[in-house]
Amino acid sequence: MSQHTKDSQKEVKVEDLLRLKRAERPDDAFWGEFDKELHQRMLQTLVKKDPLHLQIWRTLSGRLTQSVGVACAAAFLALMVVRPVFIGTTSADLPVAQIDNSALTSTSVVEVAMSDLDVSSIEADHDYSIEGISPNVESSDERFTRDFGMEGFELAMDADYSSDEASMRPSFGSAGVATTLVY
Amino acid sequence: MATSGSVTESIFPAQEAQVSDRDLDWAVVQKVQSGNVGAYDQLVQKYREKIFSVVYNMTSNREDAADLTQETFIKAFQAIARFKGKSSFFTWIYRIAINTTMTFLKKRSRRRFISYENIDEEVSNSEIFERLTAKNQTEKGALVNELQEKLNDALQKLSLKHRTVVILHEIEGLEHAEIAEITKTSVGTVRSRLHYAKQQLQGYLKDYLG
Numbered sequence: 130m131s132q133h134t135k136d137s138q139k140e141v142k143v144e145d146l147l148r149l150k151r152a153e154r155p156d157d158a159f160w161g162e163f164d165k166e167l168h169q170r171m172l173q174t175l176v177k178k179d180p181l182h183l184q185i186w187r188t189l190s191g192r193l194t195q196s197v198g199v200a201c202a203a204a205f206l207a208l209m210v211v212r213p214v215f216i217g218t219t220s221a222d223l224p225v226a227q228i229d230n231s232a233l234t235s236t237s238v239v240e241v242a243m244s245d246l247d248v249s250s251i252e253a254d255h256d257y258s259i260e261g262i263s264p265n266v267e268s269s270d271e272r273f274t275r276d277f278g279m280e281g282f283e284l285a286m287d288a289d290y291s292s293d294e295a296s297m298r299p300s301f302g303s304a305g306v307a308t309t310l311v312y
Numbered sequence: 313m314a315t316s317g318s319v320t321e322s323i324f325p326a327q328e329a330q331v332s333d334r335d336l337d338w339a340v341v342q343k344v345q346s347g348n349v350g351a352y353d354q355l356v357q358k359y360r361e362k363i364f365s366v367v368y369n370m371t372s373n374r375e376d377a378a379d380l381t382q383e384t385f386i387k388a389f390q391a392i393a394r395f396k397g398k399s400s401f402f403t404w405i406y407r408i409a410i411n412t413t414m415t416f417l418k419k420r421s422r423r424r425f426i427s428y429e430n431i432d433e434e435v436s437n438s439e440i441f442e443r444l445t446a447k448n449q450t451e452k453g454a455l456v457n458e459l460q461e462k463l464n465d466a467l468q469k470l471s472l473k474h475r476t477v478v479i480l481h482e483i484e485g486l487e488h489a490e491i492a493e494i495t496k497t498s499v500g501t502v503r504s505r506l507h508y509a510k511q512q513l514q515g516y517l518k519d520y521l522g
Contacts, residue, residue, distance in 0.1 A: 154361070171385075
């Protein structure tokens with residue numbers, strides 16, 4: 130019985146055979162050559178690519194650029210959403226701009242409705258003037274308050290077309306601001 | 313290992329014994345990540361033989377194994393900036409080695425040739441070889457060569473998944489849980505594959521068993 134146990138303990142198992150594979154090892158000369166080749170290949174990798182810290186920096190800066198891009202896009206979007214509201218509120222409150230009425234010498238009058246012309250930024254010259262008319266702002270000048278109504282506008286247009294001296298470029302905006310160019 | 317010891321001393325002078333292998337590797341990895349490229353050599357020296365052994369047993373070709381082991385270390389170096397330390401470096405590099413080898417073997421499936429390493433002489437004098445020589449009535453030198461060929465043939469007959477598990481457990485001595493982490497499978501799957509692989513190998517190597 131004890132002999133049988135001893136024999137069974139000495140039985141060769143798959144695990145025993147597989148463990149023999151651990152003995153298949155390269156010699157020192159192999160590892161010398163291995164290290165040499167690996168260093169060469171690593172150097173080639175380093176030459177081909179930037180140093181590690183630069184790669185890290187590039188990755189970080191890439192993310193930074195992405196963030197800035199997203200922020201810019203968001204700002205642009207916000208501007209596009211907010212801008213019409215801003216224009217809607219301010220255009221209604223715009224006062225009638227009246228620049229250099231004294232330069233009015235010509236008999237022909239051209240009325241142009243423009244949505245967002247900043248009349249205050251245009252400097253008056255000697256031979257023309259720009260006037261803005263808003264429906265919500267009362268003006269002491271009766272001629273402009275009278276002209277802003279649809280009928281008055283059409284009358285003015287007719288008068289302009291009948292005039293040989295006037296050059297006219299009419300346009301109509303939705304903001305309700307009318308500007309008159311007078312030559 | 314001497315290199316590991318030096319890292320231990322520099323980071324945890326009073327707690328050398330308590331510092332795990334994983335922490336030591338992580339310290340070296342952080343050095344490499346901070347730009348000390350030379351520190352990577354410590355990791356190469358520590359793991360090159362283990363990685364080579366896995367790849368060699370999977371391919372049964374020493375030249376391919378050397379090439380794939382180098383490729384593994386280069387890939388790991390290129391990706392080390394992205395290594396976050398969630399798993400151990402050991403697990404991570406084993407995974408790279410196995411994936412690289414599997415990709416290579418799938419491409420090379422039809423072109424297969426064998427190139428063996430020499431078996432250590434100490435093992436040829438081991439008890440198992442004594443028993444095998446007595447059982448088969450064969451000259452020891454001839455038996456060593458024959459068994460080496462049969463073992464490699466038997467391993468190559470296994471599927472890649474079964475071969476990987478049996479190599480990592482029986483030859484490299486890794487635990488089931490470690491293999492599960494490396495191969496990204498469950499422990500149950502590892503055990504099941506191991507059982508099936510051993511059954512297959514018993515059939516291929518029956519002349520030497522018992």
